[in-house]
Amino acid sequence: MQDPNADTEWNDILRKKGILPPKEQGKDAEENDEQILPQQSIVKTYEDMTLEELEENEDNFNEEDERAIEMYRQQRLAQWQATQLKNKFGEVLEISGQDYVQEVTKAGKDLWVVLHLYKQGIPLCALINQHFTGLARKFQDVKFVKAISTTCIPNYPDRNLPSVFVYFDGDIRAQFIGPLVFGGMNLTKDELEWKLSESGAIKTELEENPRKQIEDQLMSKVRCSALGKEDSDSEDD
Template sequence: MQNPNEDTEWNDILRKKGILPPKEVPKEDEEEEELALQQQSVVKTYESMTLDELEENEDEFGEEDEAAIEMYRQKRLAEWKAAQIKNAFGELGEISGQDYVKEVNKAGEGIWVVLHLYKQGIPLCTLINQHLNTLARKFPQTKFLKSISTTCIPNYPDRNLPTIFVYFEGEMKAQFIGPLVFGGMNLKVEELEWRVLEVFCMCSCFQGRLYDDFTVCRF
């Protein structure tokens, strides 16, 4: 008589038809399958935990889980740091010349800085500050700053105002100088946004060339 548990094509057909019962799974295989399911369950538990939850439940996991726990802890920590950087700013800050190196040149790795040199009493400067405040809220991962021109750069000529400098990782990537480049008081926030984002995109697409030089927009 043919063994019903034997791995044959005929037995497989009979099992599908319901003539033969399902193949008996050896006890060793059952134990291995159960262990694999338990491990998968533990992994899913890691994935769903926050940093605090991993710390709180650390004692509940065995020694064999330590490597996996550490891996997911590092993953959660990296995600948390990325979120902190992404939402680090969110408002138009004010700096003086003394803050320039720290806030602009040493802004940090991966940080874009948009700096507006302005003077009170110049309507277009006031308009651009309003637009930059809007953009700062829209792009909290970018540092938007303003500074009174002569406190930032001594004897900076009023005819060059407004001026916007764009930096990435402490290096200047573009500068927009003078009222004509902005189109006067008809400047819309969307237009200013496009000018800034265009610099970001160009530097991202042509890193090698544009990181060694910068775009000059001056009339």
């Protein structure tokens, strides 16, 4: 009896007529398919490639691919540049009066600069410098700068400290001068963040002024205390 799996001309005729089933794939063929599949799975499309990989593989693309890839390359480049700009700073820069023009008023186009004039030995100045460190890390697209007051402005009065100035494109957009503006040593980082957001320098995720929440709580306590006193007076009468 003839082997139906044998590779003969007669069996090929019978397979074409449907009398014999199709020839089973041999083990070698299956192994070849298994080797091909992993190779196909590691092939990258240009959307998955980095800018460097696009450069390396540009000879393998046709003309239509190249047009699409060039548009994609420009998009990736713009995203990269935006990321670099956003993460440009992240620390508070200490400057002197000689650096003021270069680092503040000529710092760059479309750039927010927040300057703190301070003096050693003033507790509120030290607190704001501490808050500046946290805000600089959080808003890395904003340039946070600090300087000892008299190095930038000779004879700048201590009663005006701390002083915070907000600049955009070299022009002053807001100023906060003196301890009363900041609410004294109770100033929190969130309150300072809110103040700077009102000037436009930063885009805060805070939903409302933290100072207002504190004031509302204080007023609530005052009202409760007043009501309690009125009730006590009524009982005495």
